Every structure is written in structure tokens, then in C-alpha cells.
Amino acid sequence: MTKPIVIVGAGGFGREVIDVVDAINAQAAAPEWEIVGVVDDSPTEINLKHLERRGTPFLGGTEKPFSWPEPVYYVVGIGNPRVRRLIADRYDAAHLKAATLVHPAVTQGFDVRIGAGSVVCAGVRLTTNISLGRHVHLNLNVTVGHDTTLEDFVSVNPLASISGDCVIEDDVLVGVAGVVLNGLTVGRGATVGGSACVVRDVTPGLVVKGVPAK
Numbered sequence: 001m002t003k004p005i006v007i008v009g010a011g012g013f014g015r016e017v018i019d020v021v022d023a024i025n026a027q028a029a030a031p032e033w034e035i036v037g038v039v040d041d042s043p044t045e046i047n048l049k050h051l052e053r054r055g056t057p058f059l060g061g062t063e064k065p066f067s068w069p070e071p072v073y074y075v076v077g078i079g080n081p082r083v084r085r086l087i088a089d090r091y092d093a094a095h096l097k098a099a100t101l102v103h104p105a106v107t108q109g110f111d112v113r114i115g116a117g118s119v120v121c122a123g124v125r126l127t128t129n130i131s132l133g134r135h136v137h138l139n140l141n142v143t144v145g146h147d148t149t150l151e152d153f154v155s156v157n158p159l160a161s162i163s164g165d166c167v168i169e170d171d172v173l174v175g176v177a178g179v180v181l182n183g184l185t186v187g188r189g190a191t192v193g194g195s196a197c198v199v200r201d202v203t204p205g206l207v208v209k210g211v212p213a214k
């Protein structure tokens with residue numbers, strides 16, 4: 001049965017999430033999702049034009065799903081972990097259902113758990129015994145190694161590589177092409193800069209960059 005879904009965020013990642021939904025629908029025998037539209041509290045003119053061009057309705061601000069006449073799924077297409085958590089907490093408190101979206105061009109090994117609200121983009125490789133929490137974003141071509149846990153609201157940007165036996169705690173952002181070496185923990189709310197190589201545990205809340213990341 002086709003399920004209605006609202007995308008939160010008209011920005012770049014929000015529109016990339018629409019691509020993920022389109023790809024899921026294209027490979028299914030019958031469309032899995034019907035995109036009701038996009039909500040955003042402060043969309044830019046250019047982003048509204050992008051939506052119009054692809055024929056995706058803009059519904060208004062983020063309060064809109066609360067008054068939707070039928071039960072609707074949602075996904076938050078916003079890369080910033082803390083902003084994503086704020087929105088998801090409001091929706092979950094109102095018993096809206098979080099959709100989990102996995103692009104068909106993703107490979108997964110044995111025992112991969114993916115939490116509600118997560119978005120896994122094209123080209124992602126997940127090997128074995130991996131756990132993704134709620135509302136995790138894995139952007140294009142990310143790799144995650146064996147026995148690794150990514151907790152809630154983690155964002156991993158394109159081409160980043162999380163090695164085996166790692167723990168990436170809540171609300172961490174790993175920048176584009178960042179690397180986390182095996183067995184390490186990146187503490188809650190930390191940021192790993194683009195192209196950084198993490199070689200030791202990262203203290204919660206810290207921003208680290210460079211090779212080795214400091």
C-alpha cells in the first residue's frame with residue numbers, strides 16, 4: 001500500500017531525500033510512497049523554485065503535518081543533527097510516524113539495523129553487525145565497517161568512512177570524506193571536519209579537523 005510522506009526541509013538535502021524516495025518507488029512493483037509535499041519554516045526563493053520545477057508541492061511551515069487530515073509519515077531532510085532532533089522530537093510527541101528510507105543502490109551485510117527516520121543514500125556500503133539509531137543520515141558513498149554503532153541523529157556526509165568497531169554517539173556530524181579509524185568513539189555532539197582522519201577518541205562536543213584530527 002502506498003504511504004503518504006512529508007519531507008521536512010526544502011534545502012539541498014531535503015531535495016536529495018526526494019530523489020531517494022523517487023528511486024525507492026521506481027524499483028518497486030507499486031510505488032511505496034506518495035510524496036504529499038515539503039514543509040520548511042523559512043524556504044529560500046530559489047529552493048521553492050527548485051520544488052516547483054520538479055512538481056513537488058510546498059505545503060508551508062513545519063506545523064503543517066500536525067493538522068494533516070490523514071495519518072502521514074515524515075522524514076527530516078536537514079543535515080544539522082541538532083535541528084533534526086528538535087523537529088523529530090516535536091513530531092514524535094504528536095505520534096507522527098518517521099519513515100525509514102534506504103536507496104536501492106545501497107549494499108547491506110548480515111545483521112544491519114536501521115532506526116526509524118533514517119535516510120541511507122545511494123552508494124552507501126554497510127557491512128555486518130551494524131546498528132544505526134533513529135534519524136541517522138548516511139549521505140552518498142559512505143562506508144560503515146563491521147560491529148559499528150551510529151547512535152541517534154548522527155549525520156555522515158558524502159564519502160566519509162567509519163571503520164569497524166566504532167561508536168559514533170548521538171548528534172555527531174562527520175564531514176565530507178572524513179575518516180574514523182577502527183575501534184574509536186566519537187563523543188556526543190562532536191563534529192569531525194571534512195577530510196579529517198580521527199586517530200583517537202573524540203571528546204563530546206569537540207570540533208576536530210585535519211590529519212591527524214585535532
Ligand SMILES: CC(=O)SCCNC(=O)CCNC(=O)[C@H](O)C(C)(C)COP(=O)(O)OP(=O)(O)OC[C@H]1O[C@@H](n2cnc3c(N)ncnc32)[C@H](O)[C@@H]1OP(=O)(O)O
Pocket residue numbers: 139157158174175176191192193194195196207208209210
Ligand atoms: C552534499 C553536501 O554538500 S554535504 C556537506 C559537505 N560539507 C561538510 O561536510 C562540511 C564539514 N565541515 C567542516 O569541515 C568545517 O569547516 C568545520 C566544522 C571543520 C569547521 O567549521 P568552522 O568552525 O566554521 O571553521 P572555519 O571555516 O571558521 O575555519 C576555521 C579554520 O579551520 C580551517 N578549516 C576549516 N575546515 C577545515 C577542514 N575540514 N580541515 C582542515 N582545516 C579546516 C580553516 O581554513 C580555518 O583556518 P585558519 O584559521 O587558519 O584560517
